[in-house]
Amino acid sequence: xxTAAIASEAAPVEPIIATREQGSTARFMRAxxxxxxxxxxxxxxxxxxxxxxxxxxxxxxDPQAAIYGQDLGPSWQHLLGTTQLGQDVFSQVIWxxxxxxxxxxxxxxxxxxxxxxxxxxxxxxxxxxxxxxSLLTDIFLILPTLPLLIVLASYLPPGxxxxxxxxxxxxxxxQARQLRSQGLSLRARDFLAAxxxxxxxxxxxxxxxxxxxMTSLIVASFLGLSVFVVGFAAGLQFLGLGNSTELTWGTMLxxxxxxxxxxxxxxxxxxxxxxxxxVMGAGFALVNYAFDEIGNPALRPVRKRRxxxxx
Amino acid sequence: MRYVTRRxxxxxxxxxxxxxxxxxxxxxxxGNEATSVLATFHGVNPAALHALQIEFGVNVHExxxxxxxxxxxxxxxxxxxxxxxxxxxxxxxxxxLPWTLALVGVTTIIAFAIGTLVGVVSAWRRGxxxxxxxxxxxxxxxxxxxxxxxxxxLYVFAVTLNWLPLSSNYSIGATPSLSLSFIGDVLTHAILxxxxxxxxxxxxWIYSMRNNMITTLAEDYVKMGRAKGLPSWRIMTDYAARNAxxxxxxxxxxxxxxxxxxxxxxxxxxxxxxLGYLFYTSTTDHDLPLMQALFLVYTLxxxxxxxxxxxxxxxxxxxxxxx
Numbered sequence: 298x299x300t301a302a303i304a305s306e307a308a309p310v311e312p313i314i315a316t317r318e319q320g321s322t323a324r325f326m327r328a329x330x331x332x333x334x335x336x337x338x339x340x341x342x343x344x345x346x347x348x349x350x351x352x353x354x355x356x357x358x359d360p361q362a363a364i365y366g367q368d369l370g371p372s373w374q375h376l377l378g379t380t381q382l383g384q385d386v387f388s389q390v391i392w393x394x395x396x397x398x399x400x401x402x403x404x405x406x407x408x409x410x411x412x413x414x415x416x417x418x419x420x421x422x423x424x425x426x427x428x429x430x431s432l433l434t435d436i437f438l439i440l441p442t443l444p445l446l447i448v449l450a451s452y453l454p455p456g457x458x459x460x461x462x463x464x465x466x467x468x469x470x471x472q473a474r475q476l477r478s479q480g481l482s483l484r485a486r487d488f489l490a491a492x493x494x495x496x497x498x499x500x501x502x503x504x505x506x507x508x509x510x511m512t513s514l515i516v517a518s519f520l521g522l523s524v525f526v527v528g529f530a531a532g533l534q535f536l537g538l539g540n541s542t543e544l545t546w547g548t549m550l551x552x553x554x555x556x557x558x559x560x561x562x563x564x565x566x567x568x569x570x571x572x573x574x575x576v577m578g579a580g581f582a583l584v585n586y587a588f589d590e591i592g593n594p595a596l597r598p599v600r601k602r603r604x605x606x607x608x
Numbered sequence: 609m610r611y612v613t614r615r616x617x618x619x620x621x622x623x624x625x626x627x628x629x630x631x632x633x634x635x636x637x638x639g640n641e642a643t644s645v646l647a648t649f650h651g652v653n654p655a656a657l658h659a660l661q662i663e664f665g666v667n668v669h670e671x672x673x674x675x676x677x678x679x680x681x682x683x684x685x686x687x688x689x690x691x692x693x694x695x696x697x698x699x700x701x702x703x704x705l706p707w708t709l710a711l712v713g714v715t716t717i718i719a720f721a722i723g724t725l726v727g728v729v730s731a732w733r734r735g736x737x738x739x740x741x742x743x744x745x746x747x748x749x750x751x752x753x754x755x756x757x758x759x760x761x762l763y764v765f766a767v768t769l770n771w772l773p774l775s776s777n778y779s780i781g782a783t784p785s786l787s788l789s790f791i792g793d794v795l796t797h798a799i800l801x802x803x804x805x806x807x808x809x810x811x812x813w814i815y816s817m818r819n820n821m822i823t824t825l826a827e828d829y830v831k832m833g834r835a836k837g838l839p840s841w842r843i844m845t846d847y848a849a850r851n852a853x854x855x856x857x858x859x860x861x862x863x864x865x866x867x868x869x870x871x872x873x874x875x876x877x878x879x880x881x882x883l884g885y886l887f888y889t890s891t892t893d894h895d896l897p898l899m900q901a902l903f904l905v906y907t908l909x910x911x912x913x914x915x916x917x918x919x920x921x922x923x924x925x926x927x928x929x930x931x
Binding site: 432435436439440441442443444445446447448449451452524527528529531532535536537538550554559560562564567568571572574575578579581582583586589 | 618621622625626629630633634747748751752753754755756759760762763766767774819864865866868869870872873876877887888891892894896899900902903906907909910911914
């Protein structure tokens with residue numbers, strides 16, 4: 298990273314603090330716009346959303362129609378060549394975006410909600426509830442994710458619903474633990490004591506009083522989860538545990554691996570969906586990384602001069 | 609001491625949970641996968657068949673509690689029944705275990721060493737050249753799916769440049785021995801799968817190590833060390849890094865599960881015949897006994913490493929000893 302970039306990233310620190318009176322959304326947008334990583338990540342994600350909304354505009358070929366020459370190299374007609382069956386690879390990547398994105402967002406959203414409820418409840422209620430929920434979290438944290446996913450997916454009928462269920466079940470634990478520790482730090486705050494004195498129910502306090510104060514952490518949880526879910530969903534489908542009739546990047550990878558795409562010299566067939574998964578994951582990760590920096594000022598890039606004095 | 613007892617307790621409870629998950633899944637999942645798989649087992653060793661029937665709840669007319677206890681006992685005595693090829697599950701696993709153990713073990717150590725070292729140095733020389741290039745780059749690479757990195761390496765080094773072998777663990781026709789040429793052959797086959805794992809996991813270690821280190825460097829005792837005029841390397845290693853490494857050790861649990869999952873995908877990408885590839889073939893063959901035993905093996909591996917990391921933490925962090 299160049300010196301200029303570091304300086305431009307360090308700049309927004311002041312405005313964020315100065316404009317505290319403005320709405321939190323405005324402050325947040327400002328922080329995102331001033332952070333290079335956040336901008337890059339947001340642009341990637343926005344493009345992915347647009348592609349999955351209007352795939353037909355970009356790729357006119359029917360992604361599943363096996364009507365072209367087989368194992369063709371890249372050309373103007375077929376930007377990324379064709380598959381072993383004669384389907385257009387570019388078209389498959391573009392049309393495969395939608396289901397890949399849907400699975401990622403749905404799983405991350407449900408898992409975030411589960412981790413939020415379990416983490417905050419454990420922290421706020423405490424006692425035996427805390428101990429048992431924490432134990433449950435620890436167990437799910439240690440059970441190796443992919444092996445558990447494979448076992449679960451092998452018993453259920455292959456399909457998007459199965460994918461969503463098993464991924465959700467295996468991915469909430471890490472965030473739950475983080476949200477619990479954040480919840481613990483809020484426990485002794487006055488506004489919660491006030492709510493208790495007013496006689497509010499526990500569920501009201503958790504949902505209306507505590508969770509809204511943790512919005513930024515919850516968004517960060519969602520982003521962090523998305524990075525993992527993109528990879529795990531594709532990995533599971535790559536192993537042949539998805540529904541192979543559905544078009545996603547993971548199933549493309551599965552067919553490419555089964556068809557020996559690399560060995561046959563048809564590299565794009567395997568590399569293009571792989572790269573697509575990597576780009577989507579990186580998009581979520583960049584925004585998440587920027588979130589860490591916005592939330593934790595200590596991690597923000599420092600100016601050259603200061604770095605030298607501490608070294 | 610209480611810390612260690614608590615962690616051993618977690619170890620036992622999680623092991624029990626994994627065993628129970630294995631017991632419950634075949635019973636509650638829709639469809640009769642297990643029944644149809646076991647129906648193919650004709651004329652096999654009756655003791656092994658009975659172990660499988662207990663595990664999957666097929667043709668067992670005893671009370672559920674009795675079956676459950678019997679299942680747990682079978683697991684502890686290593687009776688996991690037979691694979692679809694009628695080979696004892698344990699024999700099959702034992703044959704593949706060394707390959708995965710070596711691959712994952714060596715790559716994890718390399719990735720942890722690189723990650724910790726780069727993390728420490730880049731936080732120490734914050735804003736310097738190393739800090740500007742390696743952490744952001746490897747952090748992005750760490751989010752890449754391991755199989756994509758594998759496919760990329762495979763394409764560049766095996767298909768295009770033809771420097772390294774495409775797949776498997778040693779050349780076809782080579783006889784396993786302790787000769788130098790065979791060991792060299794094994795190593796050339798392990799380079800690409802190993803490299804994929806190192807590339808993807810090193811970034812995670814760098815990221816967390818760098819952030820811990822930055823937080824630790826702001827502590828007063830680091831300033832104190834400077835004021836006392838201690839040599840820089842001593843402050844960096846003994847004062848800052850020793851404390852910064854603690855969260856990384858405890859984070860080992862989650863990371864190792866992630867690395868093991870990654871190794872399954874890598875072994876599949878490179879057709880590397882270890883436990884991960886066996887796991888993959890067990891799903892395509894609907895070899896449920898093998899698959900469930902492998903799940904236990906992976907869980908046990910993570911648990912043992914977590915416990916080791918806990919002991920190490922207890923050794924390094926005096927606060928945990930009497931907490």
